[in-house]
Amino acid sequence: MHLKPQLLRSLALGAVMLGMAAPHSQAQTPDKKTAISLFGSGYQYKGNYGSYFWDWSNTNGGPGISFNRYLTSGLDLGLQFGYAELKGNQPTNAQNVFKTNVVHGNLAFKLKLNNGWALKEDAVIQPYLTIAPGLAYLSRESTYRGVTSDRNSTAFDLFGAAGINFRLSDGVGLFIQTGQHIPFGANIDGDLVRDENRIDDRYLQHSAGLTFAFGKMKDEDKDGVSDKKDKCPGTPAGVAVDPTGCPLDKDGDTVPDYQDKCPDEKGVVALEGCPDRDGDGVRDADDKCPDTPGKAELGGCPDADGDAVIDQNDKCPGTPAGVAVDASGCPLDKDADGVPDYQDRCPDRPGPASNKGCPEVKAETKKRLSEATKFINFEFNKAVLLPSSYPTLKDLAAVMAEYPDYTLSIAGHTDSKGADNYNLRLSDDRAASARTYMLSQAVPAERIVSHGFGETKPIADNATAAGQAQNRRVEFDLYLTGDPNAAEVKYGAAPTIAPEPVKAAPVKKAPAKKAPARKAPAKKAPAKRK
Template sequence: MKHLNKLLLAVVMVMAISSHAQNSNNPWALSFGVNAVDTRATAGGGQSDFINAVSQPFNVKENWNILPSVSYLSVARSVGENFSVGLQGSINKINKFVTYNPIAPGHNSSGYVVTNPGDLMYYGIDGSVKYSLMSLIKSKVIDPSLHLGGGYTFFGDNSFGTVNGGVGLTFWFSENVGLSLETTVKKSFGDRNIMGNISTPVAPSHLQHTAGITFQFGGKDTDGDGIYDKDDACPEVKGLKQFNGCPDTDGDGIIDGSDACPDVFGLAALNGCPDTDGDGIADKDDACPDVKGLAAFKGCPDTDGDGIADKDDKCPTVAGPKSNDGCPVLDADKDGVADKDDDCPTVAGPASNRGCPEVTVEVLKQLNEYGKTILFDSGKSSFKSQSFTVLQSITSILKEYPNTTFMIEGHTDSDGSNELNQTLSQDRAHAVKNYLIENGIAANRLEHTGYGETKPIDTNKTAKGKANNRRVEVSLIKK
């Protein structure tokens, strides 16, 4: 058993080396199974007798020595170009030793004698170089091979070196697991058993057959996608086999490295980018990705064909010059201000006031004359009935100046306390403002305030003067 211990130690050392040498697809192979030793085919007897000897290569019952357990273990390492180197250890028990001796008692008609030399233990350590023919026959399952090497055999108390050569055949069930069969001729060096003296075999040449399971391993797959780094075009990113290990995140059939939009399903014609509106312009380059448009306008439409994209055209359905923002030049009131820029398109006015008429001094004077005739109930902010005609006239004038803002001011005479007059003037200005809003004047065009008795325009010592001081004034707010 001391030789067996040496064998196992050698195999363990080789396997230990494997954990530091992974640099290609499954470079390591581990095999184990049973072996058979046959001394008949190499027992001698001349050329014709050799032919007779090998005529029974599968005479298992009479010639083969088989130990009914796992009896061999081998480790091999690929070195490229279909070559591999390996180390094999085997153990057997010899109870069928075949020699050629036509004159010895007990020989058969062919001159071969089968004896039991006393259950001799057999140990073998063999190294070999193997050449696989798998790529030559272009198969992924059947793997024939040739091997050549040498070894050392322990045969009972004797030991000797051998030169080995043979053939093998592996059937791969998967990329990593296969059934391996091999036959090796081991040509011995040392004293041969002497014809007629078969009791103490010394250094017989012999055949060794093996049958076992082979596991390939050691391939490096950094990203864990099932594709070894050697064949992975993207070894550090998990990918798909059909793309040589590169990813296709959006599943559009274009690998991420060549996909201009790797996270969005797209078209090959647009380098993997989508085109939602189908105008031939990728969404990422399309200023209007949801509306079919023209390349000249970065994918935006020009409905009226005036050379201005709809998104920049203030009149997208009617052709107009760019100088007029795509709108036709219309000026209904003939004031020289295009309708699109005219806040008062039906009333003539200067461009400085956006086409609206400007409030003149005369108009303001007229408004304030009206304001003096607005009558309120005594001490209140409610209107006397005769004031509504005046209020309607003020409303009509303000409507003629739709882009102008006015201040409504309330004033009182000096009767009563300052606080009361201030509040009353504020309330009366507010009442006028509310009336104007309720009759069509935009609220954002009106402001109001009260000045109480602080801004008289006449004396408060006469009834007529007080009447003049009780008034509402309208002023222009300039912006």
């Protein structure tokens, strides 16, 4: 059987084109370790009658089969069988002709160059070298110098080849290779004159064929990528993966498409793969202010003063933290007096800012307070109110009801007669007595403060009886609750009352002899003091 040169060239070209058109295929793999190859070969003789190497007009064809086993990424082991009928004649003597049937079997060691050093194991083009010792059975029919010389023989055959495998699919490959057989001591052409080296006759074998790999790869997560190659084992069922077994990630944001809420836009892991260009933790699709960092609870918009009104709608930026505001971001002003509630001492009653947002005390009321001191009287030298004082104190209780945001200061004073501490105690008791009566008129205790100043703050000359009468007084002053005590603002802190001295127990003396009694001089009655 002769193969035309054009046919062999077309076969080789077709093999290359098929290999280039199959970028994701592979025949024998670590997962499919056993393979079978079917191929056709062209054989070219070289011997005593001449050399037909690379002479396509003198090529003899034949079929072949091989069985292969994957060992490592760089080595396969195979068993190859081939058949050919070699024919030829001696050019100088046409009577010397031969026809030899050759059956060869070889144990092939395939050295793969796609072992990760120069090319990846799953490369599309996979070059290799083969060394294959074996046996060749030759059945020759020949005529040499007019004498028939038929013979059957067996020879040790050494085969070496180089080839390229092209991946077509997962488990199918196409290969082309060329190698030389050296059957030691074989006489292919029947020429009886032999060389001493016993390699007179040899032949080339040019092959092209298909390799089919068998076996079931281990794929625990069933994503179509074997466990050995799977860089992302445990991928959920049904998830599309890349050739390494990892879930697809079209936008390259490290969030796989099956978990990516924005698979076509590069985003951040914390937002399930969605973009956040202002970096405020709110995905752009939900961010009302996508170019300005803001707060999640405000739709991603900023709120510099933290009043829960976004800056672009805030008519009062810079409001202090914690201050209640209205929808425009301005502090609340319930009484609409122009003083915001957080600065307003009287948020429920309008008043000027000069009085901290509280109603001012009317001039008429101030006059009532000033004149009230004239109508507060006590029993002589005591802190007991005279009934004539009650109407005035009741009137002051009404004033307190009219001004609920104020506190009343009651300050007691005396003239300079008597001991200082006695006067101080008396003034304090009288102020307290007035306070006690007002408490009985339903004025809250926390809104009345009383102090005694004794004789320390006279308003008239104590050298005269009229001056002393003016100095014996009880004063009433209103001041905003929380402000300093009005009396202390006028007079300073009230003096401290010293404790009364403890009287010593009388010392018992021995009875003495009675002296004649003498009449004691008469004592003067004490003068009236206050």
